[in-house]
Amino acid sequence: MKANEIRKAFFDFFEKEGHKIVPSAPIVNKNDPSLMFTNAGMNQFKDFFLGNKVPEVRRIADTQKCLRVSGKHNDLEEVGIDSYHHTMFEMLGNWSFGDYFKKEAISWAWALLTDVYGLPEDRLYVSVFEGDESDGLAPDEEAAALWRQFVPEDRILYFDKKDNFWEMGDTGPCGPCSEIHIDLRPDIERSKVSGRELVNMDNPLVVEIWNLVFIQFNRKADSSLEELPEKHIDTGMGFERLCMAVQGTTSNYDTDLFTPFIKALEEETGFQYEGSYSLDAKKDIAFRVIVDHIRAVSFAVADGQLPSNTGAGYVIRRILRRAVRYYYSFLDCREPLLFKLLPLLSEQFGPVFPELTSQNEFITKIILEEEKGFLRTLEGGLKRLNQLNINDGDTLSGKIAFELYDTFGFPIDLTRLIGQEEGWQVDNQGFEEALAEQKERSRSDARKESGDWIDVYDSEKVEFIGYDHLKADGIRIVKYRTVKVKDKNIFHLVLDKTPFYAESGGQVGDRGILQIADQKIKVLDTQKENDLIVHHVDKLPTQMDAQISASIDISRRQLTENNHTATHLMHAALRKVLGEHVQQRGSLVNQKQLRFDFSHFEKMTDEQIEQVEDIVNTKIRENITRGEHRNVPIKEAQESGAMMLFGEKYGEYVRMITFDPSFSIELCGGCHVRATGSLGYFKIKSESAIAAGVRRIEAVTAVEAYKYTDGLIQELAEVKGLFKNPVNVSKQVRDLLEANKALEKELSSVRSEKASGMKDSLMSQVITLNGIKVLTAKIEGLDMEGLKTLGYSLEKSLDKSVILLGLDTGEKANLMLLISKELTSEILDASKIIRKIARHIQGGGGGQSFFATAGGKNPKGIEHAINELREIIKG
RNA sequence: GGGGGAUUAGCUCAGCUGGCUAGAGCGCUAGAUUUGCAUUCUAGAGGUCAUCGGUUCGACUCCGAUAUUCUCCA
Numbered sequence: 001m002k003a004n005e006i007r008k009a010f011f012d013f014f015e016k017e018g019h020k021i022v023p024s025a026p027i028v029n030k031n032d033p034s035l036m037f038t039n040a041g042m043n044q045f046k047d048f049f050l051g052n053k054v055p056e057v058r059r060i061a062d063t064q065k066c067l068r069v070s071g072k073h074n075d076l077e078e079v080g081i082d083s084y085h086h087t088m089f090e091m092l093g094n095w096s097f098g099d100y101f102k103k104e105a106i107s108w109a110w111a112l113l114t115d116v117y118g119l120p121e122d123r124l125y126v127s128v129f130e131g132d133e134s135d136g137l138a139p140d141e142e143a144a145a146l147w148r149q150f151v152p153e154d155r156i157l158y159f160d161k162k163d164n165f166w167e168m169g170d171t172g173p174c175g176p177c178s179e180i181h182i183d184l185r186p187d188i189e190r191s192k193v194s195g196r197e198l199v200n201m202d203n204p205l206v207v208e209i210w211n212l213v214f215i216q217f218n219r220k221a222d223s224s225l226e227e228l229p230e231k232h233i234d235t236g237m238g239f240e241r242l243c244m245a246v247q248g249t250t251s252n253y254d255t256d257l258f259t260p261f262i263k264a265l266e267e268e269t270g271f272q273y274e275g276s277y278s279l280d281a282k283k284d285i286a287f288r289v290i291v292d293h294i295r296a297v298s299f300a301v302a303d304g305q306l307p308s309n310t311g312a313g314y315v316i317r318r319i320l321r322r323a324v325r326y327y328y329s330f331l332d333c334r335e336p337l338l339f340k341l342l343p344l345l346s347e348q349f350g351p352v353f354p355e356l357t358s359q360n361e362f363i364t365k366i367i368l369e370e371e372k373g374f375l376r377t378l379e380g381g382l383k384r385l386n387q388l389n390i391n392d393g394d395t396l397s398g399k400i401a402f403e404l405y406d407t408f409g410f411p412i413d414l415t416r417l418i419g420q421e422e423g424w425q426v427d428n429q430g431f432e433e434a435l436a437e438q439k440e441r442s443r444s445d446a447r448k449e450s451g452d453w454i455d456v457y458d459s460e461k462v463e464f465i466g467y468d469h470l471k472a473d474g475i476r477i478v479k480y481r482t483v484k485v486k487d488k489n490i491f492h493l494v495l496d497k498t499p500f501y502a503e504s505g506g507q508v509g510d511r512g513i514l515q516i517a518d519q520k521i522k523v524l525d526t527q528k529e530n531d532l533i534v535h536h537v538d539k540l541p542t543q544m545d546a547q548i549s550a551s552i553d554i555s556r557r558q559l560t561e562n563n564h565t566a567t568h569l570m571h572a573a574l575r576k577v578l579g580e581h582v583q584q585r586g587s588l589v590n591q592k593q594l595r596f597d598f599s600h601f602e603k604m605t606d607e608q609i610e611q612v613e614d615i616v617n618t619k620i621r622e623n624i625t626r627g628e629h630r631n632v633p634i635k636e637a638q639e640s641g642a643m644m645l646f647g648e649k650y651g652e653y654v655r656m657i658t659f660d661p662s663f664s665i666e667l668c669g670g671c672h673v674r675a676t677g678s679l680g681y682f683k684i685k686s687e688s689a690i691a692a693g694v695r696r697i698e699a700v701t702a703v704e705a706y707k708y709t710d711g712l713i714q715e716l717a718e719v720k721g722l723f724k725n726p727v728n729v730s731k732q733v734r735d736l737l738e739a740n741k742a743l744e745k746e747l748s749s750v751r752s753e754k755a756s757g758m759k760d761s762l763m764s765q766v767i768t769l770n771g772i773k774v775l776t777a778k779i780e781g782l783d784m785e786g787l788k789t790l791g792y793s794l795e796k797s798l799d800k801s802v803i804l805l806g807l808d809t810g811e812k813a814n815l816m817l818l819i820s821k822e823l824t825s826e827i828l829d830a831s832k833i834i835r836k837i838a839r840h841i842q843g844g845g846g847g848q849s850f851f852a853t854a855g856g857k858n859p860k861g862i863e864h865a866i867n868e869l870r871e872i873i874k875g
Numbered sequence: 876g877g878g879g880g881a882u883u884a885g886c887u888c889a890g891c892u893g894g895c896u897a898g899a900g901c902g903c904u905a906g907a908u909u910u911g912c913a914u915u916c917u918a919g920a921g922g923u924c925a926u927c928g929g930u931u932c933g934a935c936u937c938c939g940a941u942a943u944u945c946u947c948c949a
Contacts, residue, residue: 309946310876377946406947407880435948438878442948445877784933788896814932831894834932843932847894855932 003243003257006117007063007092007352010237013112014061014094017104024353026303026647027065027088028312032530036312037067037300041093041236044649048097049173049215049232052462052531056652058099063239063352064091065299069315076322080289083204083251083277087319088296090239098230102178105212105233106146109180113210114150117246123183125199126151129165129176130158135225140164140176143214147178154196163200166213166234171221173228177213181206182245204277209245210237221452251275253288260348261291261341268340269331286326293323294341294367301363302355303647304585306691307370320367324374325411336371339364355646359583362599362693369692374409381410385418392423398430405431406438451482456544459496464533466499466510467628467671471551477544490524493535499552500535502528506587507564507670512552516541523552557671559591562679562701565626565672566616567594568657569682570699571643572664573615574598577608584645585694589670593685593700600695604687616682619663623677627658642667681705758782759794766798769873772823773801776866780808784816784853791818802828804869806841806862813841813859817852817869824849833872840864 001009011021025044029035035043041064047053067088069076079085096105113119126147131139139158147156158164167174183195184205198206215232217225243255252258254275262273265287273287297307297320307317320338327333342364350357381404390396396419404410416426457476465472478494493514500523503509509526514537525536541548567589574582578600586597604612631653638644642656642665650667657668659676673679680702690696700708716729723732758779766775775794782790787807794803800820807814815838817830824830830852838845843856 310949314948373945380945402947403879406878407945409946438948440948442877445949785896792896812932838932841932845894845932847933851895853894853933857932 001246003255004351006243006246007239009116010092011061013116017108019059019061019094020057022060022062024062024064025649027067027299028303028305028647036315038064039066039068041091042234045095047531055097058097061094064093066091067296067300069319076319079292080285083253084207084241086240086292088299092237092239093235096233098232101231101233102143102146102214105235106143109210109212110150113180119182119245125155125157125181125183125195127157127159127164127179127181127199130160132161143178157196157199159200167219171219173215174217174219175213175215177211179208180210181208184245184250205250207241209241210235258291260344262287264341264344265290268337269333271331282330286330289326290323290338293319294338294345297367298342298345298356298363301366302359306366320370321374324371325414328378329414329417336368338371339368359646365693366691377409381408384408390424394424396424396426398427398434401426401431402434453479453481455479457496462494462533463497465497466501469499470554471549472497472499473549475548475550480540491537491540493537494532495535498533499550500526500533501671502526502533504528505668505670506589507560508590510552510557512550515549516546517543556591559702560589561671561673563594564589564670565676566679566682566699566701567596568659568664568666569616569619570596570612573612576615577611592704593698595696595698597690597694597696599693601693604695609684609687613682613684619659620676620679620682623675624659625675626672629656632656637667641665683708758790762794763797769870770875772873773798774873775801776804776869778806778808778862782807784814787816791816795820802873804866806865808859808862813856813862815841815845815854815865819850821850833869837865837868
């Protein structure tokens with residue numbers, strides 16, 4: 001079976017059992033601040049388990065794209081070494097939300113694996129929870145009994161809490177789980193050691209393929225367990241491992257998920273993949289690293305996460321760079337390579353994940369640019385390393401190695417590798433110390449401690465009423481917690497209903513006031529955590545259970561709405577002017593301005609910018625009324641031509657915002673004006689590039705647009721005023737610039753004429769002392785630059801000579817001493833002499849042995865300085 | 876969010892512990908060589924050393940702030 005068939009068989013099987021097949025959630029997580037990437041199939045259903053939301057259907061199955069770069073065995077640096085760990089992987093799963101339970105989950109799992117996929121039964125082992133005394137839990141005999149229908153006793157194993165009890169977090173839904181493991185070792189080895197001995201022992205060929213979680217408890221804050229009224233099923237099956245088992249290979253990398261990529265790499269690099277897992281088989285590791293990482297990077301970019309230097313974007317950058325590092329070091333490749341694999345990826349995943357295919361060009365461009373950038377960084381690092389001139393047998397200090405890594409991004413393993421080749425070492429301990437130090441520094445700064453949620457009022461739901469109300473009464477606090485940020489306490493409140501909009505979709509969170517009895521509490525910000533609306537306040541109400549009236553900062557909200565609506569209008573206008581390839585890549589909307597990032601491959605021309613402004617301003621003048629439809633089924637919205645964004649997770653029902661159905665329809669949870677007229681005026685402030693293929697526009701509306709254009713007009717008026725209000729200002733400025741340049745030229749020729757005039761009269765003042773030509777003079781009306789030029793030109797004409805020029809500017813005095821190089825000696829050292837004679841002008845100085853300058857505040861001393869110089873020359 | 880670096884000619888960069896009249900290569904312009912192109916040679920133009928402020932007799936160089944950018948960490 002091909003991988004695509006295996007995946008399809010899974011869907012078909014569960015669809016037949018009444019499951020709804022849903023699309024994968026984006027791999028990039030946008031709603032949960034504690035999680036950057038989706039790392040398990042259940043992430044998108046978390047709210048169902050928590051009871052924050054009720055699912056539309058009770059049986060669901062899907063494949064979820066996941067990304068893991070940290071954890072017990074999934075450190076990024078480990079991927080590629082073995083045969084079965086990945087950064088990006090697919091997780092097949094089936095779910096029951098208060099519907100079927102252990103019986104069905106177990107029998108279906110068994111049927112799918114053995115009947116549909118035809119896995120040999122005698123190689124399958126199952127594990128069940130053995131119970132836990134401290135939690136007062138008995139062994140999961142229910143599951144064990146169910147398994148006995150299919151599996152003989154000797155292949156049913158019991159494991160403890162660590163392996164077979166699943167918890168979502170410190171509190172919340174949890175329950176025992178049951179895993180299916182498969183033993184893929186050759187018969188010879190199986191006959192020597194039973195697979196039974198190797199389950200959960202990290203053997204690469206005896207691996208878990210499916211985890212069935214039976215969610216039946218709720219872990220309370222005091223760590224006690226409570227039976228749930230509704231029981232759930234949550235399963236997860238690693239797709240890559242499943243393919244390995246079904247296709248009978250001994251490594252995930254030998255399945256057809258990876259072999260086409262390895263083959264392509266062989267052709268590109270000219271090296272053969274030998275499939276060795278020895279730590280010395282660097283080339284093979286490199287192959288695996290590349291074919292693994294290209295998936296992670298591409299999926300993340302497709303869902304909108306561009307490589308960057310902070311947060312989730314930095315994780316993606318690190319993954320990509322690790323792949324580059326490997327082909328650079330071990331496959332002798334100095335040119336971008338990863339981007340060439342994209343057509344293949346699109347071909348393979350297109351049917352399941354259309355976002356890869358439809359954005360192929362964009363992803364390719366991003367990856368190519370990122371590769372180029374890092375190859376440049378590597379080159380810079382190599383150059384720097386060369387400059388250090390490390391000798392054979394030396395040890396490169398940890399400090400320098402760390403500097404190379406930290407400041408210039410030169411990977412430490414590459415430093416070590418080069419050292420190995422050139423016969424020097426790196427002080428690893430020193431490096432690790434420096435790294436630990438930096439981590440500590442960063443961590444101590446970012447320290448943010450959030451306390452536990454404290455429940456106040458039991459509410460069925462948490463409702464946002466801010467589309468229709470800007471203030472509301474009779475609100476109750478559901479829960480609160482204390483958060484410590486940089487030694488300051490702030491507080492988070494969750495209300496049962498609220499007019500406050502939580503930051504989302506680029507629109508900033510509302511601010512405003514909560515009134516509780518006589519107490520007024522400021523809301524500093526409103527943020528979203530999954531589906532909770534969290535109000536950030538600077539103090540807690542004294543009466544937690546009192547009723548609250550909440551009112552938001554209305555003018556701030558209205559200005560923000562202007563900019564949000566402008567974003568929609570501009571998005572539509574951009575697609576009209578530039579083309580349908582324009583896709584939103586990021587957006588920020590606040591009360592002052594809007595910032596919109598979108599995919600487009602070249603700089604916009606001034607005309608295009610003007611056109612976009614024109615279209616938007618026309619739509620503003622048409623004063624189009626907002627069309628707002630809540631709870632539109634997603635299918636219907638799609639059919640009406642609403643713009644959908646990649647990397648955005650849409651629910652079953654969506655909110656649709658329309659300004660002229662033939663112009664702008666977007667799915668959006670944000671706040672918008674009633675009619676476009678309130679935007680007043682729209683003006684683009686800047687258009688720039690922020691990444692390969694991504695442009696950014698900053699624009700303003702209403703008051704800010706007026707202020708901005710007014711500022712420009714004032715500035716122009718000021719310039720015009722300076723020119724006595726001419727008809728054509730730019731011509732005036734151009735002329736002035738030209739005239740200025742001509743004058744500058746003239747001035748410099750006049751100066752040099754003047755200097756040469758001085759030169760002639762000075763040449764006649766040369767005297768000979770002790771056999772040396774000496775010229776000393778006091779000069780006025782030159783600057784230091786002129787003095788230097790004069791001095792050098794005198795020296796050139798006089799040849800071997802000593803020249804001392806004193807410059808009197810009235811308030812200050814400067815000395816310049818030139819001694820022809822042939823004459824310099826221990827005594828005739830310009831620097832030493834000038835230091836001595838500068839005392840006369842009450843100053844100091846210095847320079848080289850043949851040229852020195854000094855400055856001071858006593859012009860009358862110049863004569864004395866000249867006299868002293870003569871004495872020195874006389875000896 | 877925190878740390879470290881970078882910013883010098885159109886481009887890529889050099890400029891050590893403050894003092895060489897701020898340099899190199901490529902590119903550009905002109906001339907010579909050549910039937911023409913390529914090549915080679917010669918000459919030349921091109922810089923508020925990111926911006927602002929400070930220390931100093933003197934700042935591309937040291938210090939501070941700002942901007943842009945790279946990089947590491949969270």
